[in-house]
Amino acid sequence: MLGFYDYTMLLTYMSLLSAGLGIFTSLSGHGHPYIGTFFLLFCGLCDAFDGKVARTKKDRTEEQCKFGIQIDSLSDLVAFGVLPACIGLSMLWKVSVFSSVPKMHTGNALDFIAPVLCFMVMMLYVLAAMIRLAYFNVQEEIRQKEEGGVRKYYQGLPVTSASLIFPLVMLLQFLTPKDLTLAYFGVMVIVGFLFLYKFKVKKPGLKGLLGLVLIGAIEFAIMIICKFVWNH
Template identity: 50%
Template sequence: MDKEKKMIGVYDYTVILTYLSTVSGAIGIIITMTGIGHPYGGTLFLMISGLLDAFDGRVARTKKNRSDFEKEFGAQIDSLSDLICFGVLPASIGIAQLRVNGAFKDVIRGSMNTAKGWTVVILLSIAAFYILSALVRLAYFNSTAAERAEQKEKLGVEYFTGLPVTTAALIFPLTLIIHYFTRADLTFFYFWMLFLVGMLFIGNFKIPKPGLKVICIGVVIGLFEFIANIFILIENI
């Protein structure tokens, strides 16, 4: 038995984009949380993860003879990857905003008064709430897979309940672009968006699953955001 067969998991092309998306998200978290990077650097990795995630399912479905285990593994690993990339990373970018651009730079560095300290606690609580909302959203999505499949068979259309977490790859880069071009400190606005999007993750409303056309439009929008963030990052290095 060779070494590859001794490892658990799936390692063929059907999950490669998901793995790459996870690596991108992990790098984004590392550079935003350790101070070796910049919030806009984390945003670039967020958008890379979003691009990879947009097509990982379609790539996986090109393999016609996938086993039930491979299908279930792919679904589970995709949700775990989404939690890292679109749950933890956006919150990490917000915390990096506090450290680099926020009004509470001194607080994060240890020089704080009571009012500022409590404000930071509230903002960090919002970041934690956002991550928890993404977790709940993804768990609900996995738990209702059979229900959604039945609904698709009856109606011919598949719906999401709540806002998909992958929309974070477009929402938060745009928030930081607005932050830059207004030349105002919109750190509070970023955390307000974390709270609002977190609420939408767990909202009980239906959204039709986007088709290839909508996905491509999202990719084009993301490309413009990606280019804008590169220029902003270069200017801030």
């Protein structure tokens, strides 16, 4: 069979499967953005540790290493590019006070302008995520040839950050009666820009990763309470 199937690839495969489930769930029926966000959080958890797990295997071939880099980026594009966009689309269906498709006959300008702008933002956000991931792959290949070892800094905002940023917006949506659909897309514009903006971000060590996981766990717990305990 083509590909590699040892334990070093498991978290990446799980992240992609979670992203796929999140996309299908978000867009099913009249939209389930809240549930889709749980899958996004799980994708972030998988991505936080896939690199560390992969590096525990000391006898990886060059082919395995390069394969791991490629599938990680492809998985990240779906998980942190496509899935957040689909959650946003689901919000247009489920939560938004304006139409999810452009309408000119309602007398409300938002019914035409808002959905058009939102669809443009979704497409440009996914494009920004793809460009960033492709650029990272190129730079990582060059870096490994020149210096090797583990990367200490990222250029631009890592796409994995989407797994903490968008759940926070969704959490605020369910804690306030106001419609935050446009705010969600506004955040998407900012995050997409930061994906491509050239600035240094220090790569978190183990303590930093655990701190980020803790933040995700807190978001997850509050969302569970809001949804199933308070039935918000």
